[in-house]
Amino acid sequence: MSSSKFGFKLIKLDGKARQGIMQTRHGAVLTPAFMPVATQGSVKSLSPTELTEVGAHIILSNAYHLYLRPGIDLIEDIGGLHNFMNWKGPILTDSGGYQVFSLGSLIDLNDEGVTFRSHIDGTRHLFTPENSISYQERLGVDIAMCLDQLVASNKGKELVKNAMQRTHKWAERCKTAHSSSQQALFGIVQGGVSKTLREQSAQFITNLEFDGYAIGGLAVGETKSDMYKIIDYMDNLLPRTTPRYLMGVGSPEDIVHSVMRGVDLFDCVLPTRVARNGALFTQTGRVDIMAPKYKRWFKPLEEDCVCYTCQNFTVAYIHHLFKSRELLAPRLATIHNLKFIMGLMKNIRSHIAEGTFQSYSQDFLGKYTPTNETSRLFHKNRLSPI
Amino acid sequence: MSSSKFGFKLIKLDGKARQGIMQTRHGAVLTPAFMPVATQGSVKSLSPTELTEVGAHIILSNAYHLYLRPGIDLIEDIGGLHNFMNWKGPILTDSGGYQVFSLGSLIDLNDEGVTFRSHIDGTRHLFTPENSISYQERLGVDIAMCLDQLVASNKGKELVKNAMQRTHKWAERCKTAHSSSQQALFGIVQGGVSKTLREQSAQFITNLEFDGYAIGGLAVGETKSDMYKIIDYMDNLLPRTTPRYLMGVGSPEDIVHSVMRGVDLFDCVLPTRVARNGALFTQTGRVDIMAPKYKRWFKPLEEDCVCYTCQNFTVAYIHHLFKSRELLAPRLATIHNLKFIMGLMKNIRSHIAEGTFQSYSQDFLGKYTPTNETSRLFHKNRLSPI
Numbered sequence: 001m002s003s004s005k006f007g008f009k010l011i012k013l014d015g016k017a018r019q020g021i022m023q024t025r026h027g028a029v030l031t032p033a034f035m036p037v038a039t040q041g042s043v044k045s046l047s048p049t050e051l052t053e054v055g056a057h058i059i060l061s062n063a064y065h066l067y068l069r070p071g072i073d074l075i076e077d078i079g080g081l082h083n084f085m086n087w088k089g090p091i092l093t094d095s096g097g098y099q100v101f102s103l104g105s106l107i108d109l110n111d112e113g114v115t116f117r118s119h120i121d122g123t124r125h126l127f128t129p130e131n132s133i134s135y136q137e138r139l140g141v142d143i144a145m146c147l148d149q150l151v152a153s154n155k156g157k158e159l160v161k162n163a164m165q166r167t168h169k170w171a172e173r174c175k176t177a178h179s180s181s182q183q184a185l186f187g188i189v190q191g192g193v194s195k196t197l198r199e200q201s202a203q204f205i206t207n208l209e210f211d212g213y214a215i216g217g218l219a220v221g222e223t224k225s226d227m228y229k230i231i232d233y234m235d236n237l238l239p240r241t242t243p244r245y246l247m248g249v250g251s252p253e254d255i256v257h258s259v260m261r262g263v264d265l266f267d268c269v270l271p272t273r274v275a276r277n278g279a280l281f282t283q284t285g286r287v288d289i290m291a292p293k294y295k296r297w298f299k300p301l302e303e304d305c306v307c308y309t310c311q312n313f314t315v316a317y318i319h320h321l322f323k324s325r326e327l328l329a330p331r332l333a334t335i336h337n338l339k340f341i342m343g344l345m346k347n348i349r350s351h352i353a354e355g356t357f358q359s360y361s362q363d364f365l366g367k368y369t370p371t372n373e374t375s376r377l378f379h380k381n382r383l384s385p386i
Numbered sequence: 387m388s389s390s391k392f393g394f395k396l397i398k399l400d401g402k403a404r405q406g407i408m409q410t411r412h413g414a415v416l417t418p419a420f421m422p423v424a425t426q427g428s429v430k431s432l433s434p435t436e437l438t439e440v441g442a443h444i445i446l447s448n449a450y451h452l453y454l455r456p457g458i459d460l461i462e463d464i465g466g467l468h469n470f471m472n473w474k475g476p477i478l479t480d481s482g483g484y485q486v487f488s489l490g491s492l493i494d495l496n497d498e499g500v501t502f503r504s505h506i507d508g509t510r511h512l513f514t515p516e517n518s519i520s521y522q523e524r525l526g527v528d529i530a531m532c533l534d535q536l537v538a539s540n541k542g543k544e545l546v547k548n549a550m551q552r553t554h555k556w557a558e559r560c561k562t563a564h565s566s567s568q569q570a571l572f573g574i575v576q577g578g579v580s581k582t583l584r585e586q587s588a589q590f591i592t593n594l595e596f597d598g599y600a601i602g603g604l605a606v607g608e609t610k611s612d613m614y615k616i617i618d619y620m621d622n623l624l625p626r627t628t629p630r631y632l633m634g635v636g637s638p639e640d641i642v643h644s645v646m647r648g649v650d651l652f653d654c655v656l657p658t659r660v661a662r663n664g665a666l667f668t669q670t671g672r673v674d675i676m677a678p679k680y681k682r683w684f685k686p687l688e689e690d691c692v693c694y695t696c697q698n699f700t701v702a703y704i705h706h707l708f709k710s711r712e713l714l715a716p717r718l719a720t721i722h723n724l725k726f727i728m729g730l731m732k733n734i735r736s737h738i739a740e741g742t743f744q745s746y747s748q749d750f751l752g753k754y755t756p757t758n759e760t761s762r763l764f765h766k767n768r769l770s771p772i
Contacts, residue, residue: 041706046714070681070706078684078702085700276713295456298464312434312472316464320456327431327662327716338668343585 001232006184006211008243008264012353015360016235016262019352021070022212022243024090024142024351025182026082027057031243032266032348034255034341035092036272037059040069041085044272045331046338050085050107054335055342057089058142060267063135064096064127067120069242072135077364078139092143092186095132098248111166125384128174137180144185145214153192160217167216168204171244175208184211186245192217192224195233202237203340213245215263216288217246228257235262242254252281252344256361259348278322279379281340285369288379289333294319308332308341392528392570392597394629394650398739402621402648403747405738408598408629410476410528411444412468417650418734420504420641420727421478422445422658428472430658431717434473438691439694440721440729443475444528446653448484449521450513454504466526474666478529478572478653481560484634487536495535495553506714515559516665530571532560537609539578546578546603546640553602556591561594570597572631578603579612581619587621595760598629598688601649605634614643621648638667638730639756641745645734657727661719664708665765667726671755672767675719680705692719693725 014020022029036051038044038061043051051059061081066072075084081091081117100106100116108115113128128145136144147170149163155384159255167190178185187210191197207212214235229245238244246258255266271281278290282302286292289301305311309318309332321329333344344364351360371379391411398405408415422429422437424447429437438447449466454456461470467477479602486492486502494501499514515533522530529578533556535549553576564571573596577583591599601620604613617632624630631651632644641652658668667690673680675687683701692696695718696706730750737746757765 040710040712041703042712043712045717047694047714047717049694069710070702074682074702077682078700084700084703084706086703214741291616294459298462308435313471314464316460317427317458317470319470320470324426324428324630325453326426326428327713328433330713331431332434370544 005182008212008241010240012355014352014355014357015260016232017259017348018262018264018370019349019353020264021241022264024058024184026088026090026142029057029090029228030331030349032194032255032259032263032345032352033058033343034269034345035265037061037267037269038085038087038339039269040065040073041081043334044276045327048085050152050308050335051338051385052088054090054338055346056338058092059087059089060092060094061085061139061141062096062099063093063139064099066139067096067135068120068125069078072138073082076138078320082140086250090102090142093136093141093145093246095136095147096127098133098150113147116150117155122280129170132308133177133185135173137178140182142183143212144178144183146171146185146188146210148188148190150190150217151192152220152222153217153226155192157192157194157197158260160190160194162196162216164190164201165198167248168201171208176208186210186212187245188215188216188247189234189238190217192304193222194229195230198230198233201238202234206239207235210242212236212245212265213277214245214247216247217247219250219254222369224254227254228261231258231261231263238262241335252341253365253368255341255344256348256364260353260357260361271337272334274379275381276330277336277382278333278373279371280318280333286323286371288375289315289318290322301336304334305339307336309336310340390772391568394598394627395739396626398740398741399718400743402618402643402647403734403738403743404648406447408650410444410570412476412528414472414734415443415476417439418731418738419651419654420519420731421651421653422724423447423653423655424471424473425530425655426451427467429720429724430662431713431720434471436694436721437473437724438475439518440724442724442757444478445473445475446480447471447525447527448482448485448513449479449518449525450485450523452479453482453521454506454511455677458524462524462526468526476528478705479522479525479527479531480633481522481526481531481533482513483518483534484536486513499533500535515556516563518562519563519571523564523569528566528569530539530564530569531558532557532571532575534602534647536576536603536606537578538606539603539612542576543578543580543583546576547583547586548578549603550576550578550583550587552626557591557594560645561596568643572596572598572600574600574602574633575580575620575624579608579616581616581710584616584619585623588620592625592637594652598631598651599624601632602633604632605633605636607639610640613640614647615634617647624648632656637756638754641727641730642734642750645738646743646747657723658720660765661723662716663765664719665757665761666704666719667723672757672761672765674761675701675704676708687722692729693708693722695722695725719739
C-alpha cells in the first residue's frame with residue numbers, strides 16, 4: 001500500500017542535480033538531504049535537541065539492531081520509535097539486510113529469508129521480507145526499506161546476479177506485505193557495477209511502484225570511478241518523480257559527486273564515526289584533531305563555522321579533550337561534523353535552486369582534499385569504542 | 387595576600403546549618419553549595435551550557451591533572467582555565483596533594499615537597515607549596531587550595547600527626563607564596579579523627595588567616611560516625627565569618643549531615659561517577675537503571691524532576707542506552723544526578739533561610755535510603771572507562 005502521507009516534489013533540476021521536497025508524516029524534508037545514523041535509537045553522543053540544532057531533518061535507524069535490543073514489542077508498546085527516542089522528525093529504517101551481512105553473523109540465506117546469529121547473545125533469528133516489513137511498520141517509522149540481499153561488488157557477476165534476483169523476489173513480497181498507509185516503502189535496486197544488471201533491476205523494481213528507490217550494493221568495495229559511473233547510469237533508469245536514496249554514502253566529496261548524478265538522499269556513519277575518532281571536517285578536508293600541531297591552536301577549528309563547538313571552544317581544548325579521553329570530545333566533534341555535512345547539504349540545495357550547482361561543486365571539490373587511505377582506515381577505528 | 391575580589395557573608399544560621407553568600411571574581415555563590423568536579427577541565431560528558439542548566443554555580447578542577455596535561459603554560463597562554471574550558475562561573479582548584487597520594491604515584495615525600503611519577507607518561511615531577519600555588523595562580527582560578535599532606539585516618543595517630551605538622555609548615559609557605567590579589571586561598575585543617583589534633587590544626591591554620599578553611603583528611607576510610615563527629619567538632623574551631631569546605635564529600639545523606647554540622651562547600655566525583663555507571667538518584671535512594679525492572683518503565687525516573695533527562699526521556703530509553711553502551715547514556719544520567727544534587731542544595735538553602743532546616747533534613751533522611759556497600763562498590767566501578 002502506498003502511503004497517503006508521503007509525497008515527493010521535484011522543484012528544480014540543474015544538470016542532473018535535483019532539488020526537491022519530501023513530505024512525510026513527521027514533516028517535510030528538503031532534498032538533497034543527509035540522514036544522520038541512529039543505529040540503536042541514538043545518534044551517538046547527541047541529544048535530539050542537538051540533532052535539531054545541527055540541522056538534521058530526517059534520521060536513519062536500524063530495524064536489525066532495534067529488533068535485537070530493546071525489541072520491536074517494547075518500542076511498539078511505548079508508542080513507536082519516535083516516542084522511544086523522543087525524535088519528532090521523520091525516521092527511515094534500514095531493513096536489517098546490510099547488518100546481517102556486514103556483521104558476519106549470517107547462518108543461512110535462502111529464498112525464504114536470512115537466518116543469523118545475534119551479535120549480542122548468539123541466539124538464532126530469521127528475517128524474511130514479511131517480518132522485516134512488519135517490524136518496520138510496528139516501529140512506526142516514516143519510511144521503511146525492503147529487505148534486500150547485498151553482495152560486495154567484487155564477488156563476481158554470477159553472485160551479484162543471483163543476489164539481485166533474490167532481491168527482486170523479496171521486493172515483491174515486501175510490497176505485498178506492506179499494509180501501513182502511514183508509512184512509505186522504498187524499493188532497492190541491486191546489480192553491482194554491471195550496467196546490464198542495474199538496468200534489469202531498475203526496471204523490475206520500478207515496475208513494482210514504490211514510494212522511492214534506493215541504489216543498493218554500492219560503496220561496498222568497488223572503485224570510486226565505478227561507483228560514480230553506476231550512479232550516473234541510474235539517473236535515467238529511475239523515475240524523476242520519486243526520491244532516490246544512495247545507501248551508505250558518504251564522504252563530503254562522494255555526496256557532491258552523487259548529487260551531481262541525481263541522488264536525493266544519503267545516510268552514512270562516516271561523519272559521526274570519524275568524529276568520535278578525532279577526524280573533523282574542514283572546507284579543505286578532514287583534519288586529525290589529535291595531531292601535535294593542534295595542541296596550541298588557540299582558535300576555533302573554522303572561524304566562520306556556526307556550530308556549537310566552533311562557537312564555544314578552541315581547537316586546543318578539543319585536542320586536550322581527545323588526548324584525555326573525555327566524553328565531551330566525541331560529542332563536540334560529532335556536532336561539528338554533522339553541522340558541516342548539514343551546511344554542505346544546505347549549500348547544495350540553494351545552489352541547485354539558483355542553477356549554480358555546477359560551479360559550486362567544482363569550487364567545493366577544488367578546495368576539499370579527500371582523505372587518503374591511511375587516514376581513512378586510521379580514523380575509522382582509532383579510539384573505538386568511544 | 388588576601389583577595390580583594392573575594393568575600394563571604396553569613397546570612398542565616400539555623401542550628402549549626404549556615405546559609406551564606408560567597409563572592410568571587412567570577413560571580414556569587416549561594417551556600418551551602420556543591421561543586422561538580424571537572425578533573426581534567428571538563429565535567430565528564432557535559433557542556434558548560436548543561437552545567438549552567440543543572441544549576442552549577444561553581445566547579446572544581448584539579449591542578450595536578452592540568453599541570454600534567456595540557457600543562458600550566460598552555461592554559462596560562464590561552465588566558466586561564468575559564469577561557470580554556472569556556473566556563474564563566476567561579477572555579478576552585480585542588481592543589482594536587484590528594485591525587486599524588488590517591489593515584490599511588492608517590493615517589494618521595496619530604497619537607498620540601500612531594501615527588502611523584504606522572505600517571506600519563508611516567509616522568510618525575512616535584513610539587514612544592516610554592517609551585518603548587520604558582521600553578522593555581524597561573525590557571526587564573528577564583529579559589530586556590532594549599533598543598534597538604536593526606537593520610538588515611540586509620541593509619542595511626544603518629545602518622546596523622548606528622549602529616550598534620552607538615553601540612554602546617556606547607557600552609558605557611560603557601561600563604562607566603564600566594565601573591566595574587568585576584569584569587570582567594572583556602573587553608574586545610576588536618577588531624578584525622580583525633581579531636582586534639584583537629585583542635586591544634588584548626589588553631590594553627592586559622593591563625594594564618596586564609597580566605598576560607600577546608601576540612602581535609604575525612605571521607606578517607608574512617609567510619610561515618612567518626613566523620614560526622616569530627617565535622618561537628620570543627621564547627622566551633624573554625625571562624626564563623628569564612629566559608630568551610632568539606633573536601634571530597636559526597637553522597638546526598640552526607641551532604642545533609644554535614645550542612646547540619648556547619649559546612650558550606652562540598653565537592654565530590656560521586657554524583658557524576660556513579661551516573662556514568664548507571665546509578666541514578668531518586669528521593670528514596672539511588673537506583674540501578676540497568677536492573678531488569680527498568681526495561682519496560684515507560685515513565686520518567688521522577689515525574690516531578692525538572693532535569694532535561696526526566697523531561698524528555700523514559701527510564702526504558704535510558705535503560706536501553708546503558709545496555710547498548712550508547713554515549714548518550716552517561717550524559718543523561720549525569721544531568722539527572724547533578725540536577726538532583728543542585729536541587730538538594732537549593733532546598734537546603736531555602737529551608738535554612740526559613741529556619742526549617744531541621745525538619746527538612748529529618749524528612750529527607752527519613753525518605754532517602756543510603757546506598758549499601760555492595761551497590762556502592764559496584765557503581766563506583768562497573769562500566770569504567772565510560
